[in-house]
Amino acid sequence: MSSIAAAKKAATAVIKNGTGAFVQPCHKIMINFCKHSGSSRFVRNYINEHIVEFARQNPSIVIAVNHRPCAHPFIRAEYLNGSQKSIGVKNLPEEKVHEFMMFLRSHNGSPMVKIQQPIMSTSHNRRHFNALL
Amino acid sequence: MIGAVRLSARALGASAAQLSRQTAVAAAMPRAHYSANNTELPSISHLEFDGPRFTAQIPEFFEARAAAFAARIGVDFSDKKTLHQALIHPSFSPGRGNYNDRLSYLGYSLLHAIVTEHIYVTYPNLPTHAISNLVDTHLSNESLYHLGKSLGLDQLLLWKPANDTYALIIDEHQRLSANGSDFVAPAEPEPVSKDRRRGDANVIGRSFHAIAGAIYHEQGHQGVRNFANKFILSRVTDIGAGISIRNPRLVLEAFCKKYELETPTYQIIRESGRASHRSMFMVGAFSGKRLLGIGNARSIDVAQIVAAKNALRAHFLEQVQNPLQLELGPDASIEEWAPARTPASDSLPIS
Numbered sequence: 001m002s003s004i005a006a007a008k009k010a011a012t013a014v015i016k017n018g019t020g021a022f023v024q025p026c027h028k029i030m031i032n033f034c035k036h037s038g039s040s041r042f043v044r045n046y047i048n049e050h051i052v053e054f055a056r057q058n059p060s061i062v063i064a065v066n067h068r069p070c071a072h073p074f075i076r077a078e079y080l081n082g083s084q085k086s087i088g089v090k091n092l093p094e095e096k097v098h099e100f101m102m103f104l105r106s107h108n109g110s111p112m113v114k115i116q117q118p119i120m121s122t123s124h125n126r127r128h129f130n131a132l133l
Numbered sequence: 134m135i136g137a138v139r140l141s142a143r144a145l146g147a148s149a150a151q152l153s154r155q156t157a158v159a160a161a162m163p164r165a166h167y168s169a170n171n172t173e174l175p176s177i178s179h180l181e182f183d184g185p186r187f188t189a190q191i192p193e194f195f196e197a198r199a200a201a202f203a204a205r206i207g208v209d210f211s212d213k214k215t216l217h218q219a220l221i222h223p224s225f226s227p228g229r230g231n232y233n234d235r236l237s238y239l240g241y242s243l244l245h246a247i248v249t250e251h252i253y254v255t256y257p258n259l260p261t262h263a264i265s266n267l268v269d270t271h272l273s274n275e276s277l278y279h280l281g282k283s284l285g286l287d288q289l290l291l292w293k294p295a296n297d298t299y300a301l302i303i304d305e306h307q308r309l310s311a312n313g314s315d316f317v318a319p320a321e322p323e324p325v326s327k328d329r330r331r332g333d334a335n336v337i338g339r340s341f342h343a344i345a346g347a348i349y350h351e352q353g354h355q356g357v358r359n360f361a362n363k364f365i366l367s368r369v370t371d372i373g374a375g376i377s378i379r380n381p382r383l384v385l386e387a388f389c390k391k392y393e394l395e396t397p398t399y400q401i402i403r404e405s406g407r408a409s410h411r412s413m414f415m416v417g418a419f420s421g422k423r424l425l426g427i428g429n430a431r432s433i434d435v436a437q438i439v440a441a442k443n444a445l446r447a448h449f450l451e452q453v454q455n456p457l458q459l460e461l462g463p464d465a466s467i468e469e470w471a472p473a474r475t476p477a478s479d480s481l482p483i484s
Contacts, residue, residue, distance in 0.1 A: 003377040003379060004262045004266070004377045006377065012270065012276075012370070012371070012374075013270050013271055013276050013280075013365075013368040013369070013370045014368060014369040014370070015279065015280060015283050015368050016367075016368070016369055017283070019367045019368075019369070020362065020363045020364060020366070020367020020368075021206075021207065021363040021364055021367065023205055023283065023284060024205065027198075027201060027205075027285045027288070028194075028198075028201075059200070059201065059204035060201050060202075060204040060205040061201060062194055062197045062198055062201045064194065080282070080283060080284070080285045080288075
């Protein structure tokens with residue numbers, strides 16, 4: 001491999017969301033509910049009164065509302081990194097449903113990681129430190 | 134234009150019939166330049182859905198997903214069919230309509246022109262191979278694949294991977310073998326990885342160009358420029374990684390001759406542990422009394438090479454502060470060439 005080809009291989013463009021443009025990681029939210037059962041009654045109210053406003057405020061998210069009879073309601077969000085996240089909302093009031101909608105909308109889609117080390121560093125280890133370097 | 138034609142025709146002594154024919158030709162010529170405010174584009178022939186067999190293949194929520202994608206890239210498409218056409222790859226249903234290949238070619242040329250112009254103007258000293266490497270870093274299919282994925286293009290695009298073509302070949306094989314043919318099916322191609330399909334870097338990269346072409350139809354050249362600034366040029370790139378310098382000491386000497394500076398000399402600035410196994414030298418490349426670059430290494434020879442490399446790098450990566458105000462001209466100031474700032478650390482591998 002020539003040195004120019006090696007240099008070409010070394011160069012990469014790293015995407016940092018938020019520099020230049022911010023892209024909402026959530027791209028689809030699906031609400032499953034039942035038209036008749038009691039556990040979906042607040043979700044039905046939320047869909048009737050607030051879902052259009054939510055969709056208007058978030059144009060980059062596809063909203064899908066599905067009637068699933070005889071089942072408890074839940075919200076499922078899909079993210080650009082391929083993951084998805086679901087939250088059950090049976091018997092929950094409208095404020096709580098809205099809270100979960102906002103949570104799923106704002107979520108990154110990456111799995112929750114417990115931070116074990118109190119200090120994180122991106123630089124090299126200090127063991128081979130040389131004062132001149 | 135027409136007046137010029139008429140004048141030259143009179144000067145040649147042309148007849149009235151010739152004159153009128155020439156003016157007619159000049160009037161019928163298309164305008165060579167499209168201005169940003171008064172863009173006149175030929176209308177594109179949109180995808181015509183070819184019967185229920187074609188429409189049955191289009192997944193549900195396609196139009197909603199396309200609208201969400203348009204909101205994500207911040208472009209309001211007045212004609213949504215232009216966007217839909219940019220999202221349909223020729224492999225989707227071959228020979229059944231107009232796909233994104235024309236838009237893709239347009240977007241390819243536009244994006245390359247815009248990115249090359251940006252690099253050329255921002256880094257006036259960058260060598261040609263580094264410009265080429267940097268343009269490829271921004272616009273290679275692999276790079277645009279990752280960008281398209283971060284925008285959700287891979288979940289939206291309509292295309293068929295090569296593995297599906299293999300399934301068609303196997304079907305054909307079974308049909309022929311039932312008829313007693315000796316057709317031998319090829320071996321099944323391996324997928325690239327678990328979550329990647331064959332050819333997706335090419336398909337998504339080219340379709341990303343098609344998005345730029347669709348934006349050109351909607352917003353003109355300035356729209357594509359804003360799009361490139363927002364999504365392509367805003368990514369973090371190590372520009373120095375694309376530079377390759379062979380024999381840096383010779384090249385630095387040649388550059389000093391070119392800019393009429395004194396021949397570079399190398400002096401040890403600091404050192405530690407000369408006789409030990411873990412020696413370290415800090416060497417500076419000087420032109421007269423002017424420090425051009427500093428190199429740190431375990432031997433003096435390598436430290437000189439690194440110092441020359443850093444001096445050349447600092448020269449190549451000299452950045453124009455405000456590229457928009459730059460007036461390109463041959464009288465680039467030589468006095469400003471000497472790199473006053475020293476690199477914080479040398480990231481070069483010492484071998």
